[in-house]
Amino acid sequence: MKFTESRVRVRYAETDQMGIAHHASYVVWFEIGRTDLCRHVGLSYREIEERGFLLVVTEIACRYRTSFRYDDEVLIRTHIEEWGSRAVRFGYELYDATGSEQHARGYSAHFWLDRTTRRPVAVPEDIVSVFRPLLPAGGGTRRNRV
Amino acid sequence: MKFTESRVRVRYAETDQMGIAHHASYVVWFEIGRTDLCRHVGLSYREIEERGFLLVVTEIACRYRTSFRYDDEVLIRTHIEEWGSRAVRFGYELYDATGSEQHARGYSAHFWLDRTTRRPVAVPEDIVSVFRPLLPAGGGTRRNRV
Amino acid sequence: MKFTESRVRVRYAETDQMGIAHHASYVVWFEIGRTDLCRHVGLSYREIEERGFLLVVTEIACRYRTSFRYDDEVLIRTHIEEWGSRAVRFGYELYDATGSEQHARGYSAHFWLDRTTRRPVAVPEDIVSVFRPLLPAGGGTRRNRV
Amino acid sequence: MKFTESRVRVRYAETDQMGIAHHASYVVWFEIGRTDLCRHVGLSYREIEERGFLLVVTEIACRYRTSFRYDDEVLIRTHIEEWGSRAVRFGYELYDATGSEQHARGYSAHFWLDRTTRRPVAVPEDIVSVFRPLLPAGGGTRRNRV
Numbered sequence: 173m174k175f176t177e178s179r180v181r182v183r184y185a186e187t188d189q190m191g192i193a194h195h196a197s198y199v200v201w202f203e204i205g206r207t208d209l210c211r212h213v214g215l216s217y218r219e220i221e222e223r224g225f226l227l228v229v230t231e232i233a234c235r236y237r238t239s240f241r242y243d244d245e246v247l248i249r250t251h252i253e254e255w256g257s258r259a260v261r262f263g264y265e266l267y268d269a270t271g272s273e274q275h276a277r278g279y280s281a282h283f284w285l286d287r288t289t290r291r292p293v294a295v296p297e298d299i300v301s302v303f304r305p306l307l308p309a310g311g312g313t314r315r316n317r318v
Numbered sequence: 319m320k321f322t323e324s325r326v327r328v329r330y331a332e333t334d335q336m337g338i339a340h341h342a343s344y345v346v347w348f349e350i351g352r353t354d355l356c357r358h359v360g361l362s363y364r365e366i367e368e369r370g371f372l373l374v375v376t377e378i379a380c381r382y383r384t385s386f387r388y389d390d391e392v393l394i395r396t397h398i399e400e401w402g403s404r405a406v407r408f409g410y411e412l413y414d415a416t417g418s419e420q421h422a423r424g425y426s427a428h429f430w431l432d433r434t435t436r437r438p439v440a441v442p443e444d445i446v447s448v449f450r451p452l453l454p455a456g457g458g459t460r461r462n463r464v
Numbered sequence: 465m466k467f468t469e470s471r472v473r474v475r476y477a478e479t480d481q482m483g484i485a486h487h488a489s490y491v492v493w494f495e496i497g498r499t500d501l502c503r504h505v506g507l508s509y510r511e512i513e514e515r516g517f518l519l520v521v522t523e524i525a526c527r528y529r530t531s532f533r534y535d536d537e538v539l540i541r542t543h544i545e546e547w548g549s550r551a552v553r554f555g556y557e558l559y560d561a562t563g564s565e566q567h568a569r570g571y572s573a574h575f576w577l578d579r580t581t582r583r584p585v586a587v588p589e590d591i592v593s594v595f596r597p598l599l600p601a602g603g604g605t606r607r608n609r610v
Numbered sequence: 611m612k613f614t615e616s617r618v619r620v621r622y623a624e625t626d627q628m629g630i631a632h633h634a635s636y637v638v639w640f641e642i643g644r645t646d647l648c649r650h651v652g653l654s655y656r657e658i659e660e661r662g663f664l665l666v667v668t669e670i671a672c673r674y675r676t677s678f679r680y681d682d683e684v685l686i687r688t689h690i691e692e693w694g695s696r697a698v699r700f701g702y703e704l705y706d707a708t709g710s711e712q713h714a715r716g717y718s719a720h721f722w723l724d725r726t727t728r729r730p731v732a733v734p735e736d737i738v739s740v741f742r743p744l745l746p747a748g749g750g751t752r753r754n755r756v
Contacts, residue, residue: 183638183641183642184480184481184486184641184645184655185480185486185488185638185641187480187481188476188477188479188480188481189367189476189479189480189481189482189483189484189534190372190374190481191481192481194476194477195345195375195378196342196345196346196349196477199341199342199345199378200342200621200623203342203621203622203623204621207622207681216681217622217681218680218681221335226336228336228382228385229341229382230381230382231379231380231381231382232341232345232378232379232380232382233377233378233379233380234377234378234379235376235377236374236375236376236377236378239374242481242656243645243654243655243656329492329495329496330495330499330509330626330627330632331492331495331626331632331634333626333627334622334623334625334626334627335622335625335626335627335628335629335630335680336627337627338627340622340623342623346475346477349475349476349477350475353476353535362535363476363535364534364535388510388627389499389508389509389510481659482664482666487637487667487670488634488637488638488641491633491634491637491670492634495634513627518628520628520674520677521633521674522673522674523671523672523673523674524633524637524670524671524672524674525669525670525671525672526669526670526671527668527669528666528667528668528669528670531666
């Protein structure tokens with residue numbers, strides 16, 4: 173599995189009164205992993221939108237094992253789980269800074285939309301091609317569980 | 319299925335540059351539905367914490383169908399999907415203000431923790447009893463997909 | 465001083481590890497007060513944007529006296545501090561649910577922008593007129609401190 | 611003026627439907643600048659809390675000049691504006707990635723609290739001493755405006 177790595181530090185604003193990072197923050201970190209993956213392959217998500225495409229979220233899931241605390245460094249490993257003609261699914265694994273302990277994992281599923289019409293669309297081959305080095309063999313195997 | 323209802327209005331701060339409510343906001347709305355369910359049965363989540371218990375999140379999932387826009391009123395319907403001795407699972411359905419169109423649905427799974435030791439714990443019967451009117455028959459059937 | 469009132473309940477996601485509502489949440493509550501003021505006078509901020517105007521933020525300030533806690537009901541009192549041809553300044557006072565204790569107060573200053581050109585603009589008289597019942601006498605006195 | 615530097619990239623979740631970073635995000639970035647300043651002088655804010663002190667926010671202000679957009683890199687320059695026996699005031703300047711254009715500036719005022727009693731307290735000399743290299747001459751001059 174080919175993945176890209178991102179790092180975020182837990183913000184004070186992301187903690188809650190349990191003294192840990194609030195669970196909704198993980199969804200935002202997934203998004204950071206996803207946009208960093210795009211940048212890593214050479215086409216930032218900003219450019220993707222500027223070219224007229226949106227990657228709208230259709231599903232999200234996260235399984236939490238160990239909490240993160242304020243000021244912890246979170247290592248995000250992002251990979252492409254599935255790649256279809258009109259849909260993409262990214263997988264995420266969140267680790268401690270050393271990459272030795274997995275704290276959480278999840279996925280997000282998406283449709284490509286035409287930014288103007290807001291209708292589902294297949295992205296052109298030149299966009300697909302930049303992601304190719306990270307595509308799973310055979311388009312990915314659908315996993316239904318986090 | 320017995321559910322409780324909550325209403326939130328999409329905040330400007332919750333929108334993103336796609337012009338719709340950001341998908342992480344739904345996870346926060348689920349939390350509002352969950353705490354309103356507690357208040358509805360007569361034991362606010364605040365009191366639950368004050369009595370020494372935490373309802374920590376172990377899993378979250380959401381399936382998005384139709385987006386919400388700024389200033390839309392969101393109707394949240396929350397129910398208890400499963401109720402075990404140490405774990406709970408809440409289900410959520412998000413509708414437009416009239417309750418006629420489902421925009422999203424999802425669930426959150428939780429463990430009860432002792433607030434001091436932060437170890438899994440079974441909540442006492444007097445807490446269970448307040449939730450009983452909303453418990454699914456037979457403790458609920460586990461659904462693995464959103 | 466004529467004000468409008470809004471109520472929000474502190475969300476769990478808005479707390480931080482100090483066990484109180486995070487200070488950035490107050491800025492979001494100000495925004496809720498401001499959009500409710502617009503709705504109250506009969507022209508929702510959503511409609512204002514649809515008519516082609518944006519109320520962009522140029523300055524914000526908040527003075528914090530007493531903290532809010534999770535599940536507290538916050539009473540927001542919003543008024544128009546200044547109203548110029550191209551700029552507006554709203555004032556906010558945050559109280560406990562009974563309105564007897566002020567927890568925080570602040571203001572936000574804004575320019576009107578044309579939504580298409582993103583240039584400063586004077587809003588037309590028919591928009592000004594709906595706000596007139598809440599305008600301060602003489603256009604307001606500029607206060608430089610929170 | 612001695613300052614420390616931090617960099618954040620505007621998250622998609624931080625944008626709003628105006629297509630720019632929401633103004634409340636700046637308050638969170640200020641917090642990042644402030645905690646990075648602590649880390650830079652050799653005493654992380656996490657350690658400060660572990661030693662029994664809280665730096666509670668009493669006032670915040672921000673003046674917005676130019677907006678930030680999604681994926682923009684924000685350069686945060688943080689300095690100590692005032693340092694009293696029980697109160698601190700940090701100043702922030704937000705620049706584009708090259709440091710050539712100031713987009714926003716602001717400040718945050720704080721009291722030191724004892725974490726247990728939640729009462730104002732003077733921090734001990736060994737904490738003061740680590741901040742000394744960044745303290746303004748004469749304890750700072752109070753500026754009342756952003």
